[in-house]
Amino acid sequence: MKKALFWTVIAAILLFNYNLETKVLEDIQIITATGYDYVDKDTLRGTTDAPFYPQGQDVKPINASFTASGHTIHNIRQQNQREAQRNLGAGRLQSFLINKEVAKHGVKHLIDPLGRSTYIGRDIKLAVVDGSTEKLLTADYSNSQVTSRYLSDLLEESISRLAPETELHTFLAQLDGFGQEPFLPIIKQRDDHIRYMGLALFKDDKYVDELSVQDGYTFKMLHEKFKHGIYEIKYKNAYIAIENLQSKVQYSVSGTAAKPRVTIYVTLRGKVQEGYGLTLHTKAKVHAVEKEWRKEMTTKAEKLIRKLQTLRTDSLGVGERVRSHFRHFPKSSWENLYPNVPIHVEVETNIVNTGIIE
Known part of the structure; x- marks a missing residue:
């Protein structure tokens, strides 16, 4: 019985492979x-x-x-x-x-x-x-x-x-x-x-x-967590290059299904890689740079979101987050809701290193 089963399997394999195109x-x-x-x-x-x-x-x-x-x-x-x-x-x-x-x-x-x-x-x-x-x-x-x-x-x-x-x-x-x-x-x-x-x-x-390339990087910040890359900000009369050590993003939905509100929380952790002419040897000066970094990224993020809403293209996937928050959310209404949904961005910045010289 086992021998018959064995030969049956072998015959099936040969027959199957016979019909396959060999490459x-x-x-x-x-x-x-x-x-x-x-x-x-x-x-x-x-x-x-x-x-x-x-x-x-x-x-x-x-x-x-x-x-x-x-x-x-x-x-x-x-x-x-x-x-x-x-x-x-x-x-x-x-x-x-x-x-x-x-x-x-x-x-x-x-x-x-x-x-x-x-x-x-x-x-x-x-x-x-x-x-x-x-x-x-x-x-x-x-x-x-x-x-x-x-x-x-x-x-x-x-x-x-x-x-x-x-x-x-x-x-x-x-x-x-x-x-x-x-x-x-x-x-x-x-x-x-x-x-x-x-x-x-x-x-x-x-x-x-x-x-643009710069706005695309801001889009990535609002879309997913990641590391790598450089944030360039202007502080007083100089430009500072901050290496992205870690970027996290989280969406929060509130309000009602008819009038949803969205808050995007972004946490940025960076290291100053370049800032000629600046001295950042005190916590107060580091906090001042963090504040400017937070201000610039918030402005860029909100400007980008307004552009997406004007175009009526939900590239960040806000609609999916709203749908998953409200049970029985009417998908058909999102097309008209999206351009006017209040979307607020809160950015938290943290500079953990200002360079070996400092």
Whole structure:
């Protein structure tokens, strides 16, 4: 009986594997980055970055890209295959780029296939490109041999210190959920470098406006807890650079479902890294700098919130927090409530070190 069961299992495994498509790594050209530019309301121009690895030991990858126009991303990829010397595989896609003009017309038809795919990871980084994604992906960069590697490192390591992380699963949740609009980093090709330019704001799936790099950092402060980065403030006649050792944020909802009120509590802990001409050897002087820091960050935060409310885009997810606070909250009313909801910001600052000289 056991022997019969054993051979039955073996036969099932062989039969199952017989129907599977085998993929040898050496026979695949792996797509690591892809970007889409606007042509017209029905047509996109897609560029695929798929580095080519020649056969042999210790070989260096060669930048390879393919560009085609079409109505769907799968059709564009099929056209790219006409030029690729190996089978193009998207299982290790790392970066997905959309140019600003595409974003203005809506991105759901582009993002939806990624969400449906079973072989693409949910940790793909997304970004909006100011300019042409084709030019960005096909350019040569002095600080990287492979464009897609440079792009991936920039989005994962550098920009994540300045703006909230925006992976595919996060964007999909914001796009399909209630009470938070999506946002994405904006990047731009500058000569032989790629530069982070700020944060793109969406209303539903359409780009509506953007935040500067400085405002994007303030947005991150209001959105999530984090460390790293520099706060620069003006104190008297000098500028002070304060390293962010820790930033925490907490939302509190009060009032009623018909008239909610929101208070955002932010706690900042920092270390003075630069302040030429200033002496901070007494507690009174340190407290004076803390007060100025608190004042500047409160002003920046409230100005940013007013901008979001004017745009009617709830990028900070205030609506989700209000919904979770009140039972049976009428979601349909939030669209009209949001622009006029009182949102107050309270910032607490703490400087723990003023430098070795002090």
